[in-house]
Amino acid sequence: LAKTTQPISMDSYEGQEVNITCSHNNIATNDYITWYQQFPSQGPRFIIQGYKTKVTNEVASLFIPADRKSSTLSLPRVSLSDTAVYYCLVGSDLTGANNLFFGTGTRLTVIP
Amino acid sequence: DGGITQSPKYLFRKEGQNVTLSCEQNLNHDAMYWYRQDPGQGLRLIYYSQIVNDFQKGDIAEGYSVSREKKESFPLTVTSAQKNPTAFYLCASSPGRTKPQHFGDGTRLSIL
Numbered sequence: 195l196a197k198t199t200q201p202i203s204m205d206s207y208e209g210q211e212v213n214i215t216c217s218h219n220n221i222a223t224n225d226y227i228t229w230y231q232q233f234p235s236q237g238p239r240f241i242i243q244g245y246k247t248k249v250t251n252e253v254a255s256l257f258i259p260a261d262r263k264s265s266t267l268s269l270p271r272v273s274l275s276d277t278a279v280y281y282c283l284v285g286s287d288l289t290g291a292n293n294l295f296f297g298t299g300t301r302l303t304v305i306p
Numbered sequence: 307d308g309g310i311t312q313s314p315k316y317l318f319r320k321e322g323q324n325v326t327l328s329c330e331q332n333l334n335h336d337a338m339y340w341y342r343q344d345p346g347q348g349l350r351l352i353y354y355s356q357i358v359n360d361f362q363k364g365d366i367a368e369g370y371s372v373s374r375e376k377k378e379s380f381p382l383t384v385t386s387a388q389k390n391p392t393a394f395y396l397c398a399s400s401p402g403r404t405k406p407q408h409f410g411d412g413t414r415l416s417i418l
Binding site for chain 1: 310341347348349350351365394396398403404406407408409410411412414
């Protein structure tokens, strides 16, 4: 069961780069890694997804080492509107429903 | 616009009463999910459906029931057997298990 572990909270100043790491020691061969962002009283929103190495889109980068036992979400030059909870999710088409484990996430606070 | 619609936004339940939360999607996604979120906590999977007329229990299915008679609809019933139903309920859908999930805006359920 590829459950995940993330820091509970992080603080960052505006304009800084933020890196949030997720540990998933039991990740399976077919599992993908997906990150979501959630604001209060809203549903999570997809940020980025990857399987190995590095993935980059217009809002973030995802770094995955060769052993895939962890992943790092990188947010460049954060702003106050990036204050939210960030979740790392690991799962695949081949594993059961119980592999959809969001965990408690990382609460990022961006400070002016 | 394609998306997921959850209704109602707020719902109140009396003791011993069953209530049904609606979730409709027009994204043509095969998979649909129900999560429960308690204050300050992450998302916990209640039920998951990969295809019409099929669904699987998640981590906390006791006291809940679902149906998937149509691809677009995945209603969740909170039964009187669920002793602590007060929570924020989120519905999601995805094209498949490895694909990112799209979430609704949630239903907040409270006990009168």
